[in-house]
Amino acid sequence: MNDRRSFYFLWVSQMMANAGDVLYIVGLIQLVYLSSGSVLTLTLIPMTITFSRLIGSFLTPLLLHRFPLRRILLFSMFGKIVVLSAVFLLKDESILWVLLLVSMIAFLDGWAAPIRQAMLPEFVGISALPKANSLVAISDNTVNLVSWPLGAFFVVQFNGDVLIVVTIVLYIFGWLMTFGIKSIIYVRRELPSLKEQLSGGWKYSFSEKSIRNILILDMLTAFAGAVWISAILYVYVDEVLGQNEAWWGYINAFYSGGFIIGGYLFAKLVKVSGQRMIVVGCFLTSFLTVCFIYPQFAVVSLVISLFLGLFGQLQMIAQLTILQTHTETNQLGHVFSVQSVLVMGAFGVATFLFGWVAETYGITSAFYLSAIVMFGIGLFAIMQKKTLTYAN
Incomplete structure (x- = not known):
């Protein structure tokens, strides 16, 4: 259709x-x-x-x-x-x-x-x-x-x-x-058992290599992204930037602005391979996260936030498109249900972990951990190059 x-x-x-x-x-x-x-x-x-x-x-x-x-x-x-x-x-x-x-x-x-x-x-x-x-x-x-x-x-x-x-x-x-x-054509079939209804999407998702790898990337990206929660950024503004609370809002605004620019840019880069966008997005996000820890001037943190949002958006849309194109039509809802559970679960766990790291070892340690995870995701994307392509 x-x-x-x-x-x-x-x-x-x-x-x-x-x-x-x-x-x-x-x-x-x-x-x-x-x-x-x-x-x-x-x-x-x-x-x-x-x-x-x-x-x-x-x-x-x-x-x-x-x-x-x-x-x-x-x-x-x-x-x-x-x-x-x-x-x-x-x-x-x-x-x-x-x-x-x-x-x-x-x-x-x-x-x-x-x-x-x-x-x-x-x-x-x-x-x-x-x-x-x-x-x-x-x-x-x-x-x-x-x-x-x-x-x-x-x-x-x-x-x-x-x-x-x-x-x-x-x-x-x-x-x-x-x-x-x-309304999308719906074919009513005999209902499988309750266990099969809940587990069928998970079995399908992890039996298909391209889908499984994208779900792993989505989950790890959500985990690394938990460092940008409001509570940690609030402490960052106070301890690293030495600015008032208004800068917390400025950083969020520039980050969101980067997401919007990234959306426009992706439409212009549709011929670039999805795997390349993911790899570049991961490595640049890792590098920029480290730069974010030690800005020479407070205003530099805003520029970094803008580019973090931009490259993060390119990576996210590329992963989404690969997932959609590799999934059978009748399995799309099931796969995205699995994705939602993994992403929200990873984000929830990471929120507590990053909060604990920031409290125990300092706010910069939390950003270093996020940068390391993003770098690892980039390496994983390089190793899985053949599976991270748009299906025709």
Whole structure:
């Protein structure tokens, strides 16, 4: 199937959903902090989201064996509308109620991410897939770059209640746009056992060498990327740069800007082999991470952040495109479910590890560890050259 119209409906609906995901978190953080006054309580929100998304992604194969992709996406988005409405009504209740509802939204998100990635190759075709991935990456990062400061502005001018209402409206529009997506042909088959439903995607993913290697790269890249979490960057700004908190925001903004530029650049470099982009991205990210530790001037850290985002984006889109082109159509949802579990699991483990390393051995040690891991990923990509190519 090659359906440009469905691609644009999917693209716009997910942009609205992504913007809503950021805005409601900003609003919720303000509401929870005002009611509890506890920073520790705030940390429970991202932990709950990560854990719930992981579970949602792990259980996605149970839905893939029963329903068409579009129906799963519609149900996920409608469920988020209902649950977020409940968050708005119960925001003044116990924090446990709020965390339960937040976990339900994240659980539904755990379905949506692999489903969107599985739909893309169906709608654009293999030849247009690199440019489509580039466009989606640009829009995702632009939405994130705009939504965080926009959310902060709304919180200052109004309050968290308004942001949650705005998010509900965005979710509704995104849900309505999803009806414009043409349903992918779904062949109902006899259901395998529960164990086979949950393990089938894992067996397939690790039996195909190209898919297995990309999943390993995705997992290790997510692990190394955990060093860029807000808590570590916050300490870096204070101890290494010796600047105020505003620089934490500047670094994030330049990093996101690099991601956007990388998305544009990838569309111009579609003839460059995926393996070369991965290798160059890994080695330059490793080198720039070390440079980031010892900037001559604070402003140099911003330039480094920009290029870290740029090369990181090139690597990520190349890995995504290789994964999509090597996966059979009926296995796309299963493979991206596996990918989500591995990436979120690796990121979660690495978050604690990098935090411990930074606390025990100093903030620079955490960045050195990340640089070493990225260098190792580059060596792995060189050794697996034959499997890291775009399939026709």
